[in-house]
Amino acid sequence: xxxxxxxxxxxxxxxxxxxxxxxxxxxxxxxxxxxxxxxxxxxxxxxxxxxxxxxxxxxxxxxxxxxxxxxxxxxxxxxxxxxxxxxxxxxxxxxxxxxxxxxxxxxxxxxxxxxxxxxxxxxxxxxxxxxxxxxxxxxxxxxxxxxxxxxxxxxxxxxxxxxxxxxxxxxxxxxxxxxxxxxxxxxxxxxxxxxxxxxxxxxxxxxxxxxxxxxxxxxxxxxxxxxxxxxxxxxxxxxxxxxxxxxxxxxxxxxxxxxxxxxxxxxxxxxxxxxxxxxxxxxxxxxxxxxxxxxxxxxxxxxxxxxxxxx
Amino acid sequence: xxxxxxxxxxxxxxxxxxxxxxxxxxxxxxxxxxxxxxxxxxxxxxxxxxxxxxxxxxxxxxxxxxxxxxxxxxxxxxxxxxxxxxxxxxxxxxxxxxxxxxxxxxxxxxxxxxxxxxxxxxxxxxxxxxxxxxxxxxxxxxxxxxxxxxxxxxxxxxxxxxxxxxxxxxxxxxxxxxxxxxxxxxxxxxxxxxxxxxxxxxxxxxxxxxxxxxxxxxxxxxxxxxxxxxxxxxxxxxxxxxxxxxxxxxxxxxxxxxxxxxxxxxxxxxxxxxxxxxxxxxxxxxxxxxxxxxxxxxxxxxxxxxxxxxxxxxxx
Numbered sequence: 001x002x003x004x005x006x007x008x009x010x011x012x013x014x015x016x017x018x019x020x021x022x023x024x025x026x027x028x029x030x031x032x033x034x035x036x037x038x039x040x041x042x043x044x045x046x047x048x049x050x051x052x053x054x055x056x057x058x059x060x061x062x063x064x065x066x067x068x069x070x071x072x073x074x075x076x077x078x079x080x081x082x083x084x085x086x087x088x089x090x091x092x093x094x095x096x097x098x099x100x101x102x103x104x105x106x107x108x109x110x111x112x113x114x115x116x117x118x119x120x121x122x123x124x125x126x127x128x129x130x131x132x133x134x135x136x137x138x139x140x141x142x143x144x145x146x147x148x149x150x151x152x153x154x155x156x157x158x159x160x161x162x163x164x165x166x167x168x169x170x171x172x173x174x175x176x177x178x179x180x181x182x183x184x185x186x187x188x189x190x191x192x193x194x195x196x197x198x199x200x201x202x203x204x205x206x207x208x209x210x211x212x213x214x215x216x217x218x219x220x221x222x223x224x225x226x227x228x229x230x231x232x233x234x235x236x237x238x239x240x241x242x243x244x245x246x247x248x249x250x251x252x253x254x255x256x257x258x259x260x261x262x263x264x265x266x267x268x269x270x271x272x273x274x275x276x277x278x279x280x281x282x283x284x285x286x287x288x289x290x291x292x293x294x295x296x297x298x299x300x301x302x303x304x305x306x307x308x309x310x311x
Numbered sequence: 312x313x314x315x316x317x318x319x320x321x322x323x324x325x326x327x328x329x330x331x332x333x334x335x336x337x338x339x340x341x342x343x344x345x346x347x348x349x350x351x352x353x354x355x356x357x358x359x360x361x362x363x364x365x366x367x368x369x370x371x372x373x374x375x376x377x378x379x380x381x382x383x384x385x386x387x388x389x390x391x392x393x394x395x396x397x398x399x400x401x402x403x404x405x406x407x408x409x410x411x412x413x414x415x416x417x418x419x420x421x422x423x424x425x426x427x428x429x430x431x432x433x434x435x436x437x438x439x440x441x442x443x444x445x446x447x448x449x450x451x452x453x454x455x456x457x458x459x460x461x462x463x464x465x466x467x468x469x470x471x472x473x474x475x476x477x478x479x480x481x482x483x484x485x486x487x488x489x490x491x492x493x494x495x496x497x498x499x500x501x502x503x504x505x506x507x508x509x510x511x512x513x514x515x516x517x518x519x520x521x522x523x524x525x526x527x528x529x530x531x532x533x534x535x536x537x538x539x540x541x542x543x544x545x546x547x548x549x550x551x552x553x554x555x556x557x558x559x560x561x562x563x564x565x566x567x568x569x570x571x572x573x574x575x576x577x578x579x580x581x582x583x584x585x586x587x588x589x590x591x592x593x594x595x596x597x598x599x600x601x602x603x604x605x606x607x608x609x610x611x612x613x614x615x616x617x618x619x620x621x622x623x624x625x626x627x
Contacts, residue, residue, distance in 0.1 A: 048419050048422075048423075103601070106605060107604070107605075110604075111362070112418050112419055113362070113364045113418060113419065113422065114604060114608075116364075116419065116422070117364075117556070117557075117560055117600065117604060118601065118604055120553060120556075120557075120600070121596070121597040121598070121600035121601045121604070122597065122601075123597075124593040124594070124596050124597035124600070125593060125594045125597035125598065127593050128590060128591055128592070128593040128594040128597075129594070131590045132590060132591070240550060244426070244430060244549050247423060247426065248427070248430075251423050251427075280438070281438040281439070282434075282438070283434070283438065284430065284433065284434030284437060284438070285431055285434035285435050285438070286434075287430075287434070288427045288428075288430040288431045288433075288434055289427075289431055291423075291427040291430075292424060292427040292428060292431060295416075295420065295423065295424045295427065296412060299415075299416065299420050300420070
């Protein structure tokens with residue numbers, strides 16, 4: 001029956017498309033959580049922070065160990081997810097403060113590229129610190145996925161944890177948007193993003209804004225690692241992988257804006273999911289090809305405001 | 312002045328070449344890799360002088376290396392000079408083509424676009440099963456003018472071959488630095504707009520620098536492939552580029568010699584650190600880079616340069 005076969009073909013096509021969409025969304029959600037911190041730090045401080053990969057890795061390790069121990073102790077499930085957030089915030093606070101106060105403060109005003117290298121050297125040191133602290137073992141945090149359970153939608157089985165992750169990312173985007181546009185501190189931050197010197201001239205304490213921004217960004221980076229911990233094997237080198245991905249996301253979307261991080265995450269997430277389902281050989285190629293393509297046609301990313309040329 | 316520097320350089324290369332006869336085996340093989348990588352660094356020095364830091368120079372390094380490996384595998388080209396020249400040409404052509412695009416970018420966007428380019432190649436190599444995916448593949452032994460050395464003789468032959476090419480590259484780059492195009496690097500860094508008003512195309516200057524740097528990186532990669540005897544996709548990964556940038560900042564843009572000395576020190580410290588204190592190599596690396604940026608903004612080379620400046624002007 002030709003009709004039946006056609007129907008079957010369409011069904012498979014729809015199913016694949018749906019799988020690409022859901023996988024892409026989940027991946028985008030996680031990329032967004034990681035990238036928004038990176039984008040925030042760049043927007044305010046004009047620093048492309050390679051150390052963000054370490055924040056992510058520390059967050060993942062911290063969550064895998066602390067939350068894993070929490071669940072093993074048999075405590076109520078809800079607390080585990082709360083602990084995940086708390087661990088990430090604690091790690092972000094400690095690492096962020098140390099690096100901003102101890103390191104970046106010294107090199108403010110130097111070439112952008114030189115500051116990137118400073119964060120790169122901090123990144124290298126923290127990579128070894130992970131090795132010294134937790135060794136080469138791989139950690140797995142399996143409980144949150146088990147607690148989340150599975151939901152069958154159409155012909156696909158979705159993990160409850162993944163759905164929660166997407167909801168969380170959407171809430172985070174909304175919260176960031178409201179915080180930036182409708183709170184006093186957020187508006188001060190916007191002023192600093194537009195022009196640091198004018199902001200300082202109007203009495204905004206830019207130093208404090210820098211510190212707070214960096215710590216916030218570090219917390220978000222660690223949170224990205226923490227929420228991703230249940231989905232990956234937490235092991236050496238995860239920071240190295242994630243930082244180039246995060247770069248791709250923020251470069252595609254445009255550095256320094258919430259919308260940019262969101263659009264970048266969606267594009268990278270959907271492209272990767274499409275590649276994985278249709279042509280697995282192109283998985284990595286597609287992400288960086290899109291990044292290069294966007295840079296060619298919109299050097300400052302998809303979402304940017306006009307930059308005046310300063311002489 | 313220039314001929315004296317050239318003479319010193321030639322002497323230094325001859326001494327190193329002679330020393331290889333008495334040095335232990337591990338040191339010559341380490342020096343071979345260090346010299347091959349120094350060529351990539353030399354290219355980065357050219358760009359760094361103009362204030363550009365590509366985070367994807369491993370692209371050309373990997374192209375050079377894979378060209379040699381592929382020629383050995385699929386053709387009867389086995390002569391060392393021939394395959395290295397092929398690697399240089401392929402890398403140079405790619406640099407020329409990409410250059411039309413890349414030369415328009417500066418600062419972080421330059422770094423990021425070049426990063427994207429190298430990651431594209433990495434993504435392709437990792438997923439290409441005929442090229443061994445993540446494992447890479449073996450590089451056929453090369454011949455030197457139809458002479459096929461073995462064992463210790465092969466090691467020395469490769470070392471001298473790399474050394475000779477390094478000497479040639481150093482001479483070429485020193486000519487380039489003294490040429491007008493080379494001397495304009497610092498003005499590019501300081502104020503592009505002034506240069507443009509003087510009627511000089513900054514993009515074309517940078518395009519030329521990109522081609523030279525890309526070709527040098529191609530030669531470096533080709534030599535590394537010969538020396539190691541194996542190629543794999545990590546040669547195109549961003550951490551490889553990061554390593555090259557690292558040595559460049561360490562060495563500084565001041566002198567050509569610093570690129571070679573810096574590259575050698577880098578490999579030496581790495582092998583010692585991995586031997587004595589495994590797991591702390593990157594901490595050493597990171598702190599060295601930080602200290603250099605904080606206290607020697609112009610790199611290790613600036614120490615020598617400052618010393619000779621003082622000697623010449625008689626001030627202290």
